[in-house]
Amino acid sequence: MPNRCIRPGDNPDLTKERETCTFDTDELAANLYGSRRNLERRREISQKVSADPDFADPIPHEFLSREKAVDATAKKSKVIFQKWKNLVKPEEMPHLVNEAVGIQGFPLALHHAMFLPSLNSQADDDLAAEILPRAKAYEIIGTYAQTEMGHGTNLRELETTATYDKTTQEFVINTPTRKAMKWWPGNLGKMSNYAVVCCQLIIDGKNLGPHNFLVQLRCEKTHEPLPGITVGDIGPKIAYNTTDNGFLALDNVRIPRRQMLMKHAKVSPDGTYTPPIHAKLNYGAMVHVRAHMIYSHGHLLARAAAVATRYSAVRRQGRIENGGPEVQILDYQTQQHRIFPQIARAYAILFAGQEVRDQYAKTLEGIANGQADLLPDLHALTSGLKSVVTFMGGLGIEQCRMSCGGHGYSDASGLPKLYGVQIGGCTYEGENMVMLQQTARYLMKGVKWAEQGKSLSPSIAYLGKKSGKSLIGLKGGDITREHEAILETLEHTARRLAIDASQLWEKRIKGGECKERAWNGVTVEMNRASRVYTRLFMARSFHRRLLSSPSSIRSVLSDLFSLYLHYECVDMAQHLLEDGHCNGGQIQYLKKRLYEDLTTLRPNAVSLVDSFEISDRELNSVLGRRDGNVYEALFQWAKQSELNYTDVLPAVKNYMMPMMEENRSKL
Numbered sequence: 001m002p003n004r005c006i007r008p009g010d011n012p013d014l015t016k017e018r019e020t021c022t023f024d025t026d027e028l029a030a031n032l033y034g035s036r037r038n039l040e041r042r043r044e045i046s047q048k049v050s051a052d053p054d055f056a057d058p059i060p061h062e063f064l065s066r067e068k069a070v071d072a073t074a075k076k077s078k079v080i081f082q083k084w085k086n087l088v089k090p091e092e093m094p095h096l097v098n099e100a101v102g103i104q105g106f107p108l109a110l111h112h113a114m115f116l117p118s119l120n121s122q123a124d125d126d127l128a129a130e131i132l133p134r135a136k137a138y139e140i141i142g143t144y145a146q147t148e149m150g151h152g153t154n155l156r157e158l159e160t161t162a163t164y165d166k167t168t169q170e171f172v173i174n175t176p177t178r179k180a181m182k183w184w185p186g187n188l189g190k191m192s193n194y195a196v197v198c199c200q201l202i203i204d205g206k207n208l209g210p211h212n213f214l215v216q217l218r219c220e221k222t223h224e225p226l227p228g229i230t231v232g233d234i235g236p237k238i239a240y241n242t243t244d245n246g247f248l249a250l251d252n253v254r255i256p257r258r259q260m261l262m263k264h265a266k267v268s269p270d271g272t273y274t275p276p277i278h279a280k281l282n283y284g285a286m287v288h289v290r291a292h293m294i295y296s297h298g299h300l301l302a303r304a305a306a307v308a309t310r311y312s313a314v315r316r317q318g319r320i321e322n323g324g325p326e327v328q329i330l331d332y333q334t335q336q337h338r339i340f341p342q343i344a345r346a347y348a349i350l351f352a353g354q355e356v357r358d359q360y361a362k363t364l365e366g367i368a369n370g371q372a373d374l375l376p377d378l379h380a381l382t383s384g385l386k387s388v389v390t391f392m393g394g395l396g397i398e399q400c401r402m403s404c405g406g407h408g409y410s411d412a413s414g415l416p417k418l419y420g421v422q423i424g425g426c427t428y429e430g431e432n433m434v435m436l437q438q439t440a441r442y443l444m445k446g447v448k449w450a451e452q453g454k455s456l457s458p459s460i461a462y463l464g465k466k467s468g469k470s471l472i473g474l475k476g477g478d479i480t481r482e483h484e485a486i487l488e489t490l491e492h493t494a495r496r497l498a499i500d501a502s503q504l505w506e507k508r509i510k511g512g513e514c515k516e517r518a519w520n521g522v523t524v525e526m527n528r529a530s531r532v533y534t535r536l537f538m539a540r541s542f543h544r545r546l547l548s549s550p551s552s553i554r555s556v557l558s559d560l561f562s563l564y565l566h567y568e569c570v571d572m573a574q575h576l577l578e579d580g581h582c583n584g585g586q587i588q589y590l591k592k593r594l595y596e597d598l599t600t601l602r603p604n605a606v607s608l609v610d611s612f613e614i615s616d617r618e619l620n621s622v623l624g625r626r627d628g629n630v631y632e633a634l635f636q637w638a639k640q641s642e643l644n645y646t647d648v649l650p651a652v653k654n655y656m657m658p659m660m661e662e663n664r665s666k667l
């Protein structure tokens, strides 16, 4: 089958892998990216970025100091948002940014991810008309400043205040304590001159809760902080080090009334407050990022899987049979068991990410027409997905890293940085344990609605179904029926965990605890229920994609889906067994099927990651390069280390040599 990755001069092991492929890699890539046209555009952008001298890197970012890396990233960002701005569609921008600057952030990341979305969805018409054209034209750079040093999760206790002064029709924005300083917002430290700042709205001494305000932070001409504003960078982090996550203190800074984001909640000139149609519409920018980060985190896992798979095809180490040749490490069952589930999960996350983006768009349409009824379902789903996907992705990337042995520990592999970026997602946009509880709240309502025979939205329709016996392992050789049997078992498990958690909660309440304390006593079980609900959604979403896929890729997607389901079930075996819905024999059957899947997928493994269609530049990994010529490239990469600029380092000359000399002279 055609695999356009085959080229002369490639590592022969990798070429052999591509020759055994049983499907059209372009067809799968086109399906993944929505159409042939989208795939072609993706390639076009990759090629043009590589050819643009403005994006050339004299040395890899890994060897730059933080300051130089920030500088290089800003320089390229200017090229993107001036020269390239009109050459790509908005939906192509993330790919362009990944290609041109990489994954560690850039000066306009938060401008795009949260500043513009906040203004778009929360500013009233007047403010939007004034500020949006300027923000969209990059005349100003903005960010989203919500988290404080003392509070990130519990937004109700944020301390920054916006007190309305009727006499001047202004808000006075103030940071009352050290721990009330805004702390963490991306691009706040050095790049942004404006921010949407989340503050407690105070009118006539009454606290009306967190609301968003547009605040200018720096002079548009000099970029110096304005009077009353203290702002800076919070320092180096595990990753995202080209992002200036920042701190901000506001000392009674006055802004006009109309700079409150008043599309939903409003304050009139005389100080009358009008609440929004849904109390949490002020949190819209977070829902926006949660809805979009699923897909981008799927892509991070896809990259790691691509690196580990390609490298494992070219790396030869050890023998499986005595006297045989050294084998490709991809032939070890343990290696396949480490890596192939990550390929399947990456596809699953990407498919789910695309579905949830569509659901987000529909919810926004409703809100624009005054209807927020789809929001609770979306909030539950995005909260669950962001938590499950970031955690799964982190584990998956780490498995991929370890599967590359020593070279996986080197920045040359690209894997340590991928991991650092990925796990940031476990914390930002709501710490995972906290967001899973948001999902659980919705599930608890769903359990009650199901008991009362009320109609349920599609994502929780399973709560209203009746369980039959698990048919796993009992349906013979028909793969379609086996998929259905597993999905039904997952539905049962998700339902059972939600009902059990609900009963545990009720029991504690009946035992005399208040609802909230009782909740804290069952949150581990609540979060389990949320995870399985989310994993069920992901499995269903993958299944929908399989059923709608063209026949040319149906077979490979079905193999991948089988592996996905078998792996998920074995991973969740405890839940399947706990209530006796499945028995030990069925789990053994699932394991046997999983090991068969590894063998089935082996000939297509490299081609499956080729279909992620990630260019060498974007992948930024010596181990994962398309041509597989890793050893020479590793040496060339290491030679660029600044420690190699000279044969004898000053550190050696000044300390080690004198020490050795002194020790020698003592003899």
Ligand SMILES: CCCCCCCC/C=C\C/C=C/C(=O)SCCNC(=O)CCNC(=O)[C@H](O)C(C)(C)COP(=O)(O)OP(=O)(O)OC[C@H]1O[C@@H](n2cnc3c(N)ncnc32)[C@H](O)[C@@H]1OP(=O)(O)O
Binding pocket: 109, 112, 113, 144, 146, 147, 152, 153, 154, 155, 156, 186, 280, 281, 283, 284, 286, 287, 288, 289, 292, 293, 296, 375, 376, 379, 427, 428, 429, 430, 431, 434, 438, 441, 442
């Ligand atoms: C676009 C591309 C993206 C690519 C990635 C870009 C990379 C950028 C990198 C990083 C950016 C990072 C940015 C940030 O981190 S911004 C800061 C994010 N902060 C958080 O997420 C804080 C988490 N905390 C909360 O969201 C809330 O405080 C809370 C939900 C935990 C609790 O809020 P609270 O006001 O106390 O509400 P309740 O728990 O009492 O809930 C009441 C009710 O409201 C529902 N609800 C809560 N939130 C929402 C919401 N956002 N939308 C809809 N509904 C919501 C909640 O479920 C309750 O419902 P009920 O049970 O029916 O009563």
Ligand SMILES: Cc1cc2nc3c(=O)[nH]c(=O)nc-3n(C[C@H](O)[C@H](O)[C@H](O)COP(=O)(O)OP(=O)(O)OC[C@H]3O[C@@H](n4cnc5c(N)ncnc54)[C@H](O)[C@@H]3O)c2cc1C
Binding pocket: 110, 144, 145, 146, 147, 150, 151, 152, 153, 154, 183, 184, 185, 186, 240, 245, 424, 427, 428, 429, 430, 431, 432, 433, 434
């Ligand atoms: C890379 C990165 C980028 C970020 N970018 C931004 C940004 O652009 N803008 C912005 O405003 N913020 C940003 N943040 C901040 C981020 O949103 C917060 O750190 C996050 O919401 C978690 O809040 P916290 O730090 O207060 O954690 P905490 O709430 O202090 O969490 C600490 C621990 O307490 C637990 N915990 C807290 N509350 C509960 C609860 N109710 N139930 C059970 N357990 C609980 C948590 O699960 C966790 O284990 C960023 C953070 C990171 C790491």
